[in-house]
Amino acid sequence: MMTPMDTSGPSAAEIELRGRFVAGLRGDASEYRRFLDGLTGFLRAYLRRRLPRAQDDVEDILQETLLAVHNARHTYREDQPLTAWVHAIARYKLMDFFRAHARREALHDPLEEDANIFVAPDTEPANARRDVGRLLETLPDRHRLPIEMVKLQGLSVAEAAQRSGMSESAVKVGVHRGLKALAASLRGST
Amino acid sequence: MKTDDLISLLASEAPAIDRRQPTRRYALAVVAGLGGALLLMAVLLGLRPDIAEAIRLPMFWWRMGYAASIAAGALWALSRLARPGLRVGPRWSAIALPIFLAWLAAATILAGTLADERIPLVLGHTWKVCAILIATLSTPAFVAMLYAVRGMAPTRPRTTGATIGLFAGATATVAYCLHCPEMAPPFWSVWYLTGMLIPALVGAVIGPRVLRW
Numbered sequence: 001m002m003t004p005m006d007t008s009g010p011s012a013a014e015i016e017l018r019g020r021f022v023a024g025l026r027g028d029a030s031e032y033r034r035f036l037d038g039l040t041g042f043l044r045a046y047l048r049r050r051l052p053r054a055q056d057d058v059e060d061i062l063q064e065t066l067l068a069v070h071n072a073r074h075t076y077r078e079d080q081p082l083t084a085w086v087h088a089i090a091r092y093k094l095m096d097f098f099r100a101h102a103r104r105e106a107l108h109d110p111l112e113e114d115a116n117i118f119v120a121p122d123t124e125p126a127n128a129r130r131d132v133g134r135l136l137e138t139l140p141d142r143h144r145l146p147i148e149m150v151k152l153q154g155l156s157v158a159e160a161a162q163r164s165g166m167s168e169s170a171v172k173v174g175v176h177r178g179l180k181a182l183a184a185s186l187r188g189s190t
Numbered sequence: 191m192k193t194d195d196l197i198s199l200l201a202s203e204a205p206a207i208d209r210r211q212p213t214r215r216y217a218l219a220v221v222a223g224l225g226g227a228l229l230l231m232a233v234l235l236g237l238r239p240d241i242a243e244a245i246r247l248p249m250f251w252w253r254m255g256y257a258a259s260i261a262a263g264a265l266w267a268l269s270r271l272a273r274p275g276l277r278v279g280p281r282w283s284a285i286a287l288p289i290f291l292a293w294l295a296a297a298t299i300l301a302g303t304l305a306d307e308r309i310p311l312v313l314g315h316t317w318k319v320c321a322i323l324i325a326t327l328s329t330p331a332f333v334a335m336l337y338a339v340r341g342m343a344p345t346r347p348r349t350t351g352a353t354i355g356l357f358a359g360a361t362a363t364v365a366y367c368l369h370c371p372e373m374a375p376p377f378w379s380v381w382y383l384t385g386m387l388i389p390a391l392v393g394a395v396i397g398p399r400v401l402r403w
Contacts, residue, residue, distance in 0.1 A: 024201075024204065025206065025207045025209075026206050026207075027204075027205055027206030029201055029202065029203070029204055030201075032201050032204050033197065033198070033201035036197045036200060036201055037197060040193060040197060059193060062193060063191075063193055063196050066193070066196060066197065066200065067196070067200070068343070068403070070200045070204070071343075071403070072274065072342075072343035072403075073204075073207055074207045074208070074209070074211055074212065074342075075212070075272065075273045075274060075342050075343045076273070077273060077276065080273075080275060080276060081275075084274075084275035084276075085273075085274050085275040086274075086275075087275065088274030088275035088345045089274045089275075089343065089345070091345070092274065092343075092345040096402075125192065125193050125194070128191070128192070128193065131191055132191035132196055133191035133195070134191075136191075147199075150202070150203045151199045151200075151202050151203060152199065154202065154203075156203075157203065172205065175203070179200075183403070187402070
């Protein structure tokens with residue numbers, strides 16, 4: 001199905017978000033944060049449209065998708081539309097949710113047709129049912145500590161390495177693995 | 191944790207991405223997979239005794255090119271399957287083409303063969319073990335490539351698993367070519383392919399579980 005957006009090249013949202021995301025890939029944390037903020041609005045609206053009968057689950061799936069987007073950052077190819085990449089991830093997470101909840105009827109809605117993720121943002125958060133912070137606490141120390149020190153307490157990698165007695169590269173790998181473990185435990189809790 | 195807090199958590203200390211990392215992982219998987227298959231072949235089966243003469247025959251290289259081009263086609267498909275939002279589409283023909291050409295060669299040869307010699311030509315001397323041996327040799331490439339792709343984000347796990355298996359089977363076949371005495375396309379266009387399809391089937395079965403993210 002063609003929409004006006006398809007014929008007029010990439011949408012303004014695609015151009016803006018893509019620019020921020022690519023800057024984030026190069027290490028610009030503040031642009032990356034703006035990308036995540038913008039993406040969150042679009043994703044929330046998208047999920048609310050896709051899940052008319054499961055509004056309570058929207059915020060949980062949204063958080064899971066954000067974490068998936070973050071963990072899969074290195075799989076984006078700069079010559080591909082960001083919309084396609086994000087949509088494939090969001091769709092994958094939605095399918096996962098449908099499978100877990102055996103909402104077979106929802107699978108009959110062709111998800112492909114709604115590929116325009118960046119249409120209208122929804123910046124009104126709902127309450128998540130699941131607490132990511134609590135799940136983080138249940139992770140083993142080797143996954144939890146690097147995330148807590150670097151991401152929550154705001155220590156630099158060097159400081160965290162000093163305090164934990166790990167090497168700097170072990171801290172960096174620890175954060176990365178920890179976020180993957182967090183994503184896995186989110187998956188297990190649905 | 192609120193969504194906003196999660197965003198803060200993700201955005202803080204998010205280092206630059208090393209763009210060459212996926213390529214390095216695939217390269218490592220190819221080297222480990224092919225190296226492992228060659229080692230298994232050398233230890234379990236041994237080179238064919240007449241290898242020095244065999245490498246002078248064009249058919250030896252056609253046969254190996256067949257396996258190598260399927261491996262390359264599968265790798266190409268994998269590099270897209272492992273990234274969300276990329277389609278493989280017409281690139282699947284890179285895998286289909288060598289398979290089709292080998293069948294064409296086999297059919298041409300069989301057409302010029304007497305009727306009661308056709309079955310022996312297809313079965314060769316080693317049809318009972320060929321596929322199983324290729325499947326055995328495919329284990330290192332299977333594990334190595336599964337590991338590489340698990341570090342990516344495949345959104346079609348069954349197809350991706352099958353393609354990993356096909357890649358591993360084709361890589362194993364490259365190594366197996368150094369052992370196998372069968373040179374007739376009617377033989378290898380059937381049994382080599384069967385050998386590659388065994389790990390592909392395994393990959394399709396375990397993909398949805400093993401490649402979940």
